[in-house]
Amino acid sequence: MSRQNESTVLFDALGPKGRQRSAIASVISAVVILGILAYVASVLAGEGFFESSRWVNPLDALVVQNTWVPAILDTLLAFALGSVLALVLGVLFGFGRISRFGLTRWASAGYVQFFRALPLILLIWISFTIDGHFGFTTHTLGWSTEARRLTFLVLGLGVYNGAVLAEILRAGVAALPPGQAMAGYAVGLRHGQVQRLVVLPQVLRNMLPAVLAQLVILLKDTSLGYVITYPELLHSANIIGRDYGNSFLQALFIAAFIYFVMAYALSKLVVLVERRMRKKTAAPKAAAQLESTVAGGQAGVGVI
Amino acid sequence: MFDNFDLMVAALGAGMWTTVWVTLTSYTIALAIGMVLVVMHVSPAVPARWAANAYTQLFRNIPLLAVLFIMYFGLPKVGIVADNWVWALLGLGMYTGAFVGETLRSGINSIPLGQAEAARSIGLTFGQSLKGVILPQAVRAVIPPLGSLLIALVKNSALVLAIGVTELTAQSRRLIEDNESRFDLWGVIIGVTVSYLLIALVLSYLVRLVEKRTAFVR
Numbered sequence: 001m002s003r004q005n006e007s008t009v010l011f012d013a014l015g016p017k018g019r020q021r022s023a024i025a026s027v028i029s030a031v032v033i034l035g036i037l038a039y040v041a042s043v044l045a046g047e048g049f050f051e052s053s054r055w056v057n058p059l060d061a062l063v064v065q066n067t068w069v070p071a072i073l074d075t076l077l078a079f080a081l082g083s084v085l086a087l088v089l090g091v092l093f094g095f096g097r098i099s100r101f102g103l104t105r106w107a108s109a110g111y112v113q114f115f116r117a118l119p120l121i122l123l124i125w126i127s128f129t130i131d132g133h134f135g136f137t138t139h140t141l142g143w144s145t146e147a148r149r150l151t152f153l154v155l156g157l158g159v160y161n162g163a164v165l166a167e168i169l170r171a172g173v174a175a176l177p178p179g180q181a182m183a184g185y186a187v188g189l190r191h192g193q194v195q196r197l198v199v200l201p202q203v204l205r206n207m208l209p210a211v212l213a214q215l216v217i218l219l220k221d222t223s224l225g226y227v228i229t230y231p232e233l234l235h236s237a238n239i240i241g242r243d244y245g246n247s248f249l250q251a252l253f254i255a256a257f258i259y260f261v262m263a264y265a266l267s268k269l270v271v272l273v274e275r276r277m278r279k280k281t282a283a284p285k286a287a288a289q290l291e292s293t294v295a296g297g298q299a300g301v302g303v304i
Numbered sequence: 305m306f307d308n309f310d311l312m313v314a315a316l317g318a319g320m321w322t323t324v325w326v327t328l329t330s331y332t333i334a335l336a337i338g339m340v341l342v343v344m345h346v347s348p349a350v351p352a353r354w355a356a357n358a359y360t361q362l363f364r365n366i367p368l369l370a371v372l373f374i375m376y377f378g379l380p381k382v383g384i385v386a387d388n389w390v391w392a393l394l395g396l397g398m399y400t401g402a403f404v405g406e407t408l409r410s411g412i413n414s415i416p417l418g419q420a421e422a423a424r425s426i427g428l429t430f431g432q433s434l435k436g437v438i439l440p441q442a443v444r445a446v447i448p449p450l451g452s453l454l455i456a457l458v459k460n461s462a463l464v465l466a467i468g469v470t471e472l473t474a475q476s477r478r479l480i481e482d483n484e485s486r487f488d489l490w491g492v493i494i495g496v497t498v499s500y501l502l503i504a505l506v507l508s509y510l511v512r513l514v515e516k517r518t519a520f521v522r
Contacts, residue, residue: 014348022348030351047382117504118497119462122473126493129480133489216365223367226466234370238377249378256370263365 049249058240058247058254071236072258078153078222078232083215085158090165090211095195097170108166115163121224124156128228149230153222161218165211172207173199209274216266220259233258308486312479312495319475320499326392326471327461331454333397338404345409356405363402369463371395376467392464400457407453411446412438444518451511458503472499 014022044050059068096108115123131152143151176199184194204211223234237255241248344356363371375391415438423433465474476496479487 025347025349026351029347029349029355033351033355043384044382049382114501117459117501119459119473119500121462121465122476122496122500125473125477130489130493220365220367223369224463226369234367234373238373241377249374249381252370252374252378256366256374259367259370260362260365264361267365 054244054247054250057244058251063240067236067240068254068258071231071233074150074230075219075222075232075262078150078157078225078230079215079219081150081154082157082161082218082222085154086161086165086215086218087211089158089162090169091200092166093162094166094169094173095200097166098173100191112163112166115160116167118160120156120160120221121227123160124153124224125227127155128152146231149225149228152228153225153230153232156224157218157221161214161221164214168207168210168214169203172203172210175206176202205277208277209270212266212270212273216263216270219263219266223259307488307491309491312487312492315475315479316472316492316495316499319470319472320503322469322475323458323461323471324503326389326396326464326469327454327458330393330396330400330461331457333393334400334404334453334457337398337401338408341401341405342408342412345405346412360402360405363399364406368395368399368460369466371399372463372467388464388467388469391467392461392469396457396461396464400453400460403453404450407446407449408442411442411449414445415441444520447511447515447518451508451515454511455504455507458500458507472496 048054057063093108093111096104097112099105099108128149131148180198180202181194184198189197222232225232226235226238229235233255237251241251244251341356341359344352347353372391372395375395376388379385419437419441420433423437428436461471462473464471465477468474470478473496476492479492480489
């Protein structure tokens with residue numbers, strides 16, 4: 001975004017005529033955009049979308065206390081556990097892919113390629129179904145139904161995003177100048193020590209923006225708990241919407257708004273971290289920036 | 305293990321076809337939306353930039369499943385009704401379009417400023433330097449990330465099962481929950497896994513082909 005202001009070299013500085021033209025374009029685009037918004041609003045208002053009772057009913061104090069708040073907490077719980085699992089698996093397999101041992105490299109590559117190719121919704125639902133096929137193993141452990149659902153949601157989120165994070169970390173290792181590891185060896189560190197003390201801290205720092213961006217995606221993906229009826233935000237909004245038949249769309253909008261606030265806050269954190277982490281490692285900063293700004297990542301790592 | 309193999313292959317094949325079709329169509333929509341967004345992003349009209357930014361932020365921070373739910377289950381409440389596959393294509397397309405727009409934008413931003421300076425200093429006009437210097441490089445820079453967006457879209461297309469489009473995941477679900485239980489669980493799991501791996505493999509091969517075809521020496 002800051003680039004936009006700098007890249008004026010592409011344009012000649014606008015003269016009086018050009019400035020007039022750009023002002024006219026601004027006015028026209030403003031009118032068009034406002035017109036579209038007004039049209040949408042009038043259609044919605046015609047259907048009674050903005051009637052206060054439709055918004056107030058699903059936000060009743062009792063509903064907030066009994067459904068919205070637990071739903072947000074359940075979403076955040078799945079997010080927290082899923083991120084921890086994903087980070088652990090990501091570091092494990094990311095460094096497994098550059099291991100000295102062929103077998104480890106091969107197994108890690110297999111893990112990453114396999115789980116990155118399957119839809120998360122399939123992973124969550126299949127693992128849940130396999131468990132059901134074997135007679136609900138978690139039930140025999142004495143876990144509640146909700147704990148069982150949480151387990152498989154977290155498992156799916158962790159395994160899938162672990163594969164994505166592994167790729168991000170591998171790209172981070174590749175972006176680190178080889179002199180760093182060489183210097184480590186030169187001062188007499190063993191291979192494990194070099195990886196642990198020199199490479200890993202820098203890679204984590206460097207790739208933190210990309211990792212956090214992936215965690216924003218993980219937060220959004222907790223909504224997939226819907227397929228195994230884990231009581232997360234979207235599922236609960238659906239239930240509230242069914243209870244208050246008139247407020248169905250409103251309940252979904254409220255849920256979408258809560259998701260927006262949570263994800264937006266997290267992505268602002270990404271920007272903040274990005275700013276603070278610059279110039280703290282030996283890697284060219286372009287590597288991490290590219291990973292986080294290009295939605296797919298240059299190495300084809302990140303996904304939506 | 306593969307009981308009723310021919311039935312399974314037929315069902316998964318139909319699902320695979322739906323997945324590929326939905327993916328490619330919604331990707332086309334996403335590319336169109338992304339291009340409009342990037343034009344709005346770089347335009348001198350401030351309101352257009354705001355609108356593009358609002359659109360991008362909105363779709364980047366709301367789960368795709370919520371978007372699909374609002375469209376298919378929510379909008380009929382205000383009298384906007386369409387078939388589920390229409391919403392599937394539109395939802396996937398609009399959602400992915402936000403990411404395509406960001407990718408295109410960072411593709412243009414990834415070209416070093418010196419390139420534009422050099423183009424201007426040898427006397428090319430704005431249009432010439434865009435057409436001859438900036439865009440050829442930017443397009444090549446965005447092909448890999450656009451390719452990974454396409455492959456991500458294959459996986460995201462599985463979410464349309466929630467609004468009743470029977471793509472690959474929905475088909476495998478149907479097979480496993482078959483009320484005559486004609487299909488073995490593991491057989492179907494292997495079948496659906498192989499199908500997805502096949503799609504991902506073919507698509508990433510095609511993306512690499514395009515990359516190679518358009519590559520040039522820098």
